[in-house]
Amino acid sequence: MNTKVFKFLIYVSVIAILAVIAGQFLWTQQTHKLITRNARNVIELALTKTANDFNQYFHYKKNMIADTSNLSEKHLMNVSANIPEMVPALDSILKVEFSNIGLQSNYKLALIHQGVFLYKSDESIADSVYQKDSFNKSLYCGFSNHGISMSVFFPEGYVVRSDSPHMRAWWLISLVGFVIIVLSGSFLFRSIMKIQTESGRRIRIINNLAHEFKTPLASIKLASEMLMNEQIINQPNRVHRYGELLQFEVRRLQFQGEQILNMALLEEGQIMLKFEYVSANEVIRKLVENYLVVRSDLAEQLTTNLHSDNDIVYVDLGHFQNVISNLIENSFKYGGDGVKVEINTGNNSNGVLIHVIDNGIGIARKYHKVVFERFYRITSSNRHDIKGHGIGLYYVKNILSKMGARITLTSAPNKGARFEIFFPFEHN
Numbered sequence: 001m002n003t004k005v006f007k008f009l010i011y012v013s014v015i016a017i018l019a020v021i022a023g024q025f026l027w028t029q030q031t032h033k034l035i036t037r038n039a040r041n042v043i044e045l046a047l048t049k050t051a052n053d054f055n056q057y058f059h060y061k062k063n064m065i066a067d068t069s070n071l072s073e074k075h076l077m078n079v080s081a082n083i084p085e086m087v088p089a090l091d092s093i094l095k096v097e098f099s100n101i102g103l104q105s106n107y108k109l110a111l112i113h114q115g116v117f118l119y120k121s122d123e124s125i126a127d128s129v130y131q132k133d134s135f136n137k138s139l140y141c142g143f144s145n146h147g148i149s150m151s152v153f154f155p156e157g158y159v160v161r162s163d164s165p166h167m168r169a170w171w172l173i174s175l176v177g178f179v180i181i182v183l184s185g186s187f188l189f190r191s192i193m194k195i196q197t198e199s200g201r202r203i204r205i206i207n208n209l210a211h212e213f214k215t216p217l218a219s220i221k222l223a224s225e226m227l228m229n230e231q232i233i234n235q236p237n238r239v240h241r242y243g244e245l246l247q248f249e250v251r252r253l254q255f256q257g258e259q260i261l262n263m264a265l266l267e268e269g270q271i272m273l274k275f276e277y278v279s280a281n282e283v284i285r286k287l288v289e290n291y292l293v294v295r296s297d298l299a300e301q302l303t304t305n306l307h308s309d310n311d312i313v314y315v316d317l318g319h320f321q322n323v324i325s326n327l328i329e330n331s332f333k334y335g336g337d338g339v340k341v342e343i344n345t346g347n348n349s350n351g352v353l354i355h356v357i358d359n360g361i362g363i364a365r366k367y368h369k370v371v372f373e374r375f376y377r378i379t380s381s382n383r384h385d386i387k388g389h390g391i392g393l394y395y396v397k398n399i400l401s402k403m404g405a406r407i408t409l410t411s412a413p414n415k416g417a418r419f420e421i422f423f424p425f426e427h428n
Helices: 003-037 039-068 079-100 127-132 165-227 236-268 280-294 317-334 392-402
Strands: 108-113 116-120 135-139 148-153 275-279 302-306 312-316 341-348 351-358 406-411 417-424
Touching: 003 165, 039 079, 039 135, 039 148, 079 108, 079 116, 079 148, 108 127, 116 127, 127 148, 165 236, 236 280, 236 317, 236 392, 275 280, 275 317, 280 302, 280 317, 280 341, 280 351, 312 317, 312 417, 317 341, 317 351, 317 392, 317 417, 392 406
Parallel strands: 302 341
Antiparallel strands: 108 116, 108 148, 135 148, 275 312, 341 351, 351 417, 406 417
16 A cells, blocks of 8 residues: 555544544533523423322322221322322432432422412422422322422522433443544554554565575576586586585575475464474584585684583474574674674573574664564664565574474674573473
């Protein structure tokens, strides 16, 4: 994807999310204003529901009492006799309904029957206030054709809050939605950025691979042309040198091809290991000998110190050799001119230790973990001539993990690098 198009899509997505959040906020504000403006209508509806609920409650209580007592119908229909029971029930229903609409203002209650005040929760408030400045609703309890009038007065005024249970639920749902959108957008953004980074790395890897294959192929072509020259055929020393060059470059191509194949198998989880018990000392000794046959120019720079008394490890031999070869190649490739590499083996109380140590330019501590990531390469301002594809140490760490071992790095700038491989006895 083109970088400009990618950035454009990111900006559009961010603007869309902000627009949704702004729209939601404005909608909530308008809802709050509308609820406040229509507070009186909301209270009227709450009182209507209160009256209905109370009427149902009272008729239920009246029928139950009539069925279970010897009270006369005249007593049941007596208004004054029922006031002590009516007030707590009515007050309880009012509180529930006012809470449902978010009304938290204090209120005063009065009950009126045919113009006579049967009950006032606050005797200091004049009768005229209840009759003119309050909310009135009839309760048809069966006492008379006119019933009882419920009067509710708010001494401090009334405000219907927008943070009622319904509004709080809506806010909670909105908040959860926003969090999901933000998290999803963040995850999507990071995924796209990761894909972009991976894409850039892959392009660089392809360029490096082309260079890596082009160089040995050019050397092979040159060596083969020289061997076909009649003058060279009669010079055994030169024939031998060109033969060594061919062997070295073919081995480089084979090694790089195996690295790429192994990485692909690791990525797909299809790599198959054939475990066997081998002597780490013997494998490393033979590997170094074969390496120096091809790279005789490094005979003074590559040494071994194989002193492990218990050096038996349970590994896939081919991959174990690839691991050691990778570490040797890396030391010579990135260690700098004249770098010296030493391979040691030893034991501690828990397992077998293998060290690949060089005295090269070293690696800063901040890179100690990332050098084992796929396609990662340290860009050094003075080492642009070094080509690589960033899969060697990724392969080393992952294949060792599959063989039950682990690798650690100890290094500092200009102090060389030390790679330690540990095979625990319990795995072996």
